[in-house]
Amino acid sequence: MRALVCSALDGTSVGPGELDRPEPGPDEVLIEVAAAGVNFADTLIVRGQYQEKPEPPFAPGLELSGTVARIGDGVSTVAPGQRVMALTGLGAFAEYAVARQSDLFPLPDEMDFETAAGFAVTYGTAHGALRWHADLQPGETLMVHGAAGGVGLAAVECGKAMGARVIASAGGPEKLQVARDHGADDTIDYRREDLKTRMRDLTDGRGVDVVFDPVGGPVFEASLRATAWGGRLVVIGFAAGEVQQIPANILLVKNVSVHGMYWGSNRKMAPDRLAAQFAELFAWYKAGRIKPYVSKSYPLEQGAQALADLRGRKTAGKVVIRP
Missing domain, CATH: 3.90.180.10 (Medium-chain alcohol dehydrogenases, catalytic domain)
Incomplete structure (x- = not known):
């Protein structure tokens, strides 16, 4: 073949x-x-x-x-x-x-x-990260990095379906427009804007509740310092090519938690999760809540x-x- x-x-x-x-x-x-x-x-x-x-x-x-x-x-x-x-x-x-x-x-x-x-992979990853790990709640602020890519765009849509305010970061106006077209409330162009400063400005200095990060490296480091007290960061991958080292003192002082998300491992370790997950995602799709x-x-x-x-x-x- x-x-x-x-x-x-x-x-x-x-x-x-x-x-x-x-x-x-x-x-x-x-x-x-x-x-x-x-x-x-x-x-x-x-x-x-x-x-x-x-x-x-x-x-x-x-x-x-x-x-x-x-x-x-x-x-x-x-x-x-x-x-x-x-x-x-x-x-x-x-x-x-x-x-x-x-x-x-x-x-x-x-x-x-x-x-x-x-x-399957993009929406499964996005949904699992936000539902299982971050426990994203209606009214919270979600920061999505790499928001114009497949998994990032899925996270934007899943975040909106779950009732969050979504901030999306991407490189350049065309990619930011894609994120806005799929529900992002605010956007940050990481090529010309400082991520940490803009995340704080867009939340009146409070910081974001949840970070969805498939990029890693300096993006994660900026996010950690712009996360609200009790915030949750979900590590999806390292598209930037750098695996960040996480300073535990910041996690302690701000009561922040960091979660790793390798969605594919659920096929072996928790396969029953997937059927329930796709039942909800398919229902959102049929209702037009994700596109x-x-x-x-x-x-x-x-x-x-x-x-x-x-x-x-x-x-x-x-x-x-x-x-």
Whole structure:
């Protein structure tokens, strides 16, 4: 089958090729892929910089949408021909992929394949960070960094759906407009404004209640000093390329808590969480409270370019690959 193949963990050995079509084992499902979401984690996996280091050759791709082609022994929740969204961990950038039954979610009739392809990881991460870890409450102020990216934009929308006031930071007026279009109440251009000062100014010196941070480095450090007493910061990733060291004395003095959020680990450690999570997210989607933004769709032959554009921060919202 055709696939986007990573042949070495060097970040450059990625391109269209051929792999054997997988077969579903017990409790597994073979899916004909309609579209696959591109995530920052994919750019790390092909460089050997992710938590998990698969052995090449392989097809990257954490999530997909498509149609059930075959089911393995013991599968009872879906049937051939059914439209689904799935988490794969690897393998989504291909014509066919296998997913565990527990990682499949039947699609609402209202959701198209491109939207579904980029829905699970971004909205799952945003919702889990704000609902499970930050315990975001109506009326609180939420600071979202990287707000025009896939997971950041999802956090903006989830924050609004949960009743928060949302401040969004991004680089440049076009990306800030994307954040405003999806519900941000206020915005900060980190390229020309001082984050710490603006966060304090926008909260009349009080500071923000919750920080959603997929950027890290200096962005996290500025946020920590502009967080209100009793605030919560959720670490999503380190897109800036620097893993910050957290001064515990500030946490103590301000009664601040910092939470790490690796959403993918819930597939193994707390899979029951995901079904309830997507039930709420799908309800928000059907009610028009969240409106996923897919900015670009790439054919499989341009899959390497999709990864490069995402890593280079040249995209907004979500991008997908269509095999």
